[in-house]
Amino acid sequence: MGENITSSDAHGPILLETRKLTKLFPPVVANDAIDFEIRKGEIHCLLGENGAGKTTLAECLFGFYIPDQGEILWKGEKAKLSSPSEAMKIGIGMVHQHFMLVDTHTVLENILLGRDTPGLLLDEKAARKRITELCEQYSVNLDPDALIWQLSVGEQQWVEILKALYEGVELLILDEPTAVLTPQESERLFSILKSMSREGLSIIFITHKLNEVMQVSDRVTVLRKGKKVDTVTTWEISKADLARMMVGRDVVFRVKREEIERGRSILEIHDVQTYNDLGLLSVHGVNLTVHEGEILGVAGVAGNGQKELFEALIGVREVRKGEIFLKGEVISGKSAGYIRSKGVAHIPGDRIKEGLVMDFTIAENMILGYEWNKPFRIGLQLNNKSIRSFAEESMSSYDIAAPSIDHITGNLSGGNLQKVVLAREIGSAPAVIIANQPCRGLDVGVIEYVHNQFLKLRGEGVGILLFSEDLEEILTLSDRIAVIFQGEILEVIDTDKAVLQKIGLLMAGVKETQDA
Amino acid sequence: MWIEFFQAAVIINILAATIRISTPLLLSAMGELVAERSGVMNLGVEGMMIFGTFTVWLVVFNGGGTLLAIAIAAVVGAILGWLIGWLVIYLKMDQTVTGLSINLLASGFSIYMYRAFNIAGETVSVELLPNISIPLLSKIPFLGQIFFMQSAYTYLAFLSVPVIAWVLRRTKIGLAIRSSGENPAAVDTRGINVYRIRMLSTTFGGIMAALGGAFLMTVVSSRFLPDMTAGRGWLAIIVVIAGNWRPARMIVATLIFAFLGALQLTLTTFNIAIPYEFLLVLPYVLALLALMLSRTRSAAPAKLAVPYSRE
C-alpha cells in the first residue's frame, strides 16, 4: 500500500479514491494500477516528471479519459465517470494546463458554455451576478464581457478556475497551473488555493516543481513512469527525497558551467519590433547582443513576446522595425532559408509541429531544410549515400533510440525527437543557435544531455540565445540573463550577480525594487 | 437602348430579380455558415443543391405536388448532410476530398438519371410557386414591388438570416456550435458531445443547400437541366468567406452576386452590346477580386476543417 500518513486529523474523511486504476494508450501504460486518495479540505500534490502519468490520472478523475481497469470511488461509492459532465455533476472540476477557453468569446460566454440550465436561452443575467460574487469572494478583478484574448494569462487562468467554482465543486484539479505565471502570480494563486482549502474544498495540484510541492501541499503522491511510488506527508519529507522518488536515482541538481572567455559579438538585435498573429505589437523594441562562446538566456513567462521575437530572428515573422545583424551583415528582412544558410540554426518551441515532419523517416528529417545543399544533393537528385551516412553518424553520436534511420519519426519518444532536431541543427556547424524552450516536456536525463550539448557548443565558440520559461534552466546555462516582459527587455544581468527574487520581480514587470 | 434600360420599370425589375435570385444563394450560404461555425467545411454544397433540384424534378415526374417535392428535397439534403458529417467527423476523412466526391456523385447522378428517365424526350414541368403579395407593404411605391411581391420561399429564406443569427448568439446550442468551431476541446471538457453538435450542423447545412437547389426548380424554372446550379454552391461558400462569417455581411455579399445575375438576365433582353458570356462570368470574376482584395482580419473559426478527437 505504501501510505505514510501519520496524522489524518487535520483533514476530513476520504473524498475520492482510486483502486488499481489503469489507463493504456497502447503500447504505453500511462497509469499502472494506481491507488490514490484525497481527503476533504486537503491540498494534495501529484508530483512526477513529464510523462509520469499525472495528467492522465487527472483526466481519468475528470471523466475525460475512461480507465481501462480499476475503479474510482466518490465518498465511498463506486462512481462511473464516463464524461466530464458527469464528473462536474458530482462536484469535480478541472483546470487544464492548456486552457480550454474560446479566445474569441467573452468571459461570460466561456463560463456559460455547457451549463445545464432550463430552457433554450443563455441566462446571462444570472451568470453575471454569480461571476461578480465569486470574484469579490477571492478579491479578483475581472470584466465578464472581456474577450479572452484580451486578458493576461493569469486572468485567463482565473476564468478557468471560475468555470469550476461556478456551480460549486468539492474537488478541484489543477494541472501545472504555475507554468504560465510569474513568481508573484503563483504566490497569489497559492494563497487563493489555501483559503479555498480552509473552506473545505479539496485540491489536487499537479506539478513537477519541487518548490511548489513544499510550499503549498499537505500531502504529495509521487508518480514515476505510470506507477505510484509513494504518498507522503509534505512536512515529513525533504526535497532531495522527493527528487529521488521522482527520478529513481540521486539527481544532480546542476550541470556545471565553466568560466570561459567570451568572444566578440556575433548576433546583434537592434530595436526590433514585430506584430503578433492578432496584429498587435508584441515586441516593442528589443536590443540584445549575443557573443561567441556565450549563452544569453532570455527569461520570461510565456506570452511576453518570446515566441514572436524568436520567429523574427529566424526569419519566419516579419520584422516591422529595427535590424538584426549576423557578423555585421543584415539578416532582418531576409528569408528563413537565407538566414539559415548564413549560419543561424534554431531549435523550435514545438518540435512536433515546427521542427520535424512526423511522416518522414529519421534520415529524411535529418536533412529538413538542407535538402538543396551539397553534399545532400548531386545535380538534380538527392544524394542518398551522403544523407544516409550523415543520419547513421548522427544516430550513434546522439544516441537516438530507434531501430534504424528508415524508421518513421512519428514513433519516437519526445526525448529522441529533440535529439533528431539537435543532431540536424548542430550538424550544420552553425555560428549561432537560437533555442526556444528546448527542454519542454523532456525527461531529466535528456535535459541533462541537452544542457551538456549546449555547454559544449559554447565552449567551441558558438553563440547561443536561449529562450526558456524554466528559471532553473536559465540560471544553470546562461552567462548573462535578459528578462523579457511585455515585449521589452527590462534588464540584462550577469548570472553571477543575479538574485532570484529580483529576476522574479522583473519577470512580473517590476523594474525597481523598493528596499524593504 | 441605354435610355430604355434606365426606365423605372426596368430597374424595379432588376432589383426584384435580385431579391429573388438571392434566395438559393442565401439558403445555401446560411446552411454552410452553421456547418462552418461548428468546424466542418462542407465543399459538397454544389452537389447537395443539385440533388435538391433533381429530387424536386423526380418527385414531380412521379406525380407528386410541388410542396411534397420540396419536403422530400429537404429530407434528401438532410441525408446527404448526415452522410458527409459521418464521413468527416467520425471517420475523419479529408473534408476537401469528401466534399468534392459528393459534387462529382451529384453531377454524374443527375446527368444519368435525367437521361434515363427522359427517354421519351419530354421533360416534366414543375408547377411553379406563385408570388405572394404582402398586404399593405406591397403597395409602397417602388419598394413594394421589389421586396414584398416575392414567393413565400424567398420570404422564408430572408427570414432565416436573423433567425439563425439569433440562435447562434443567444441560445445554448448556438453557443455550443460557435465554440465547437473555435475550440472543440473546450466544448468537450464542458461535457458537450462535439461530434453530435457538428453532425447536427452539417445535417442542417445539407437541408439548407438542398432547399436552395429546390428553389431553382420551384420558382425560377420549371424545366430540369443537369447543370442548373451553375456554380451557385461554390458562390455560397464564397459568400460565407466574403461575409467574414457574419450573417449581416453575408446578406450584402449575396445581394451583390445576385444583382450581377439579375443584371445579366435583363441586359440580354435589351440587346446591349455587352457579350452575354461576359455578364455570365462577372460574378465569378468579382468573387475572385473580392477574395483577393479583402483586408479585414478573417473571422474564420479557428478549427475549421480540423477533425477533432479526444486522445
Add this chain to the structure above:
Amino acid sequence: MLKALGLEVVKARQLHPVIQILLVLIAIILAFALSGWFINLTGGNPVEAFTVMFKGAFGDRRKILETLLRSSPLILTALATVITFRAQIWSIGQEGQLFSGAMLAYLAYRIFEPALDRPVLLAVIVIGGFLGGALLGLLSGWMKAKFNVDIIISTVLLNYIISTMLLFLLYDHKYWMGKTTYYPRTDAVIESSWFPILTHDTRLHMGFLIAIGLALVIYWLLKRTPYGYDIRALGANPVATKFKGIGISQLIMVTMFLSGGLAGLAGAGEVFGVHHNLSMEISPGYGYTGIIIAMVAELNPIIVLLVGVLFGGLINGSTVLIAATGIHSSITFVIQALILISVLVSRSLMKYRLRRVAHVD
C-alpha cells in the same frame, strides 16, 4: 449507438499490404454493385451493361488501343493532381487548365503553322499546350501567395471563367469561330499538325507515350529530387516546412505551374491528337476524372497509370452502351464517383477497427 453494442472505435495499426489491396478491390466491387442497382432502377440490366462495357473496353486489340487513347488525358490530369495533392495543395483546376492549354496550343498553331515544318510545329503546339495550362495554374498559385486566396476556390472559379471565355470565343470571335456556325467549334486543323499516330489502324497518338513518360518523370521527381522532397514536406507539415526556410509561396507557384502544364498537355492532346479541332466537347470532365484517378491511386504516379487505364476503359466501354443496351453513357460518371467514395471510405475504415469497450467496474 456503438456504445450500446459494447463496441468502440480505436485506431488500428498498419494492415498487411495484401489486405489493403484486397479492401480496395472490395470497395471497387461495391461501387460497381451500387451502380448496378441504379441501372436496375432505371430499367436496365446491370450484368448485360457491365459485360458490354468490358467487351467495349478490352474486347480486342483495337478496343484496347482505343482504351489507351482515352486514358492519355486522364493520366495527365491525374498526374497534375498528384503533384499538387501531395503538397496538400487542393487544386481542382485541372479541367480549366486543360481547356486553357488547348486554347493556347490552338493559338500557337494558328500563329506559327504557316511558317514551320511539322516537327517544329508539333513542338510549338506541345509547348503552347503546356504553357496555356501552366499559366492558369500559376495564376491560382500567385493569388494564393500574394493574396492568400484559397486554391480550391480560385481554381474552381477559374474553371468557370475559362470555359465561359472559350464559349464566347467559339460563338462570337471571328478568329476562333469555325465556318459551320451550327456547332461552336473551330475549323479543323490541318494534317501536318496532327499528333503522330502510333499504330496504323487506331487513333492512338503520341500523347499516350508522353503520358507514360511523364508518369515516370513525376515518380522520379517526387522520390529522388530535393523538389519532390519539398513537396512531400509541405504536404506532411507546412509549419515545419516554413520554419526550416523552405520557401512555401515559391513552392506553391512552381507546383501549380507544373500541374497546370500537365493538364494543359492533355488539352493539347485532345485537340491535335483526337478531335483535330477546338470545341467545348474536347473534355467531358477529364479534369475531374483525373482527380478521382489520383485519389484512387493514392497519389502514386505509377499506380496512376494502372488506374488511368481502368478508367479509360470505363469511358471507352460506356460509349457503346447506348447502342447495345439503351443505357446512357453518363452512367460512367456515377460509377467513377462511387468508386472514389467507396475507396476513400474503405481507406478510412482501414485506419480504425472496432474493439470491445474496456470495462470500468
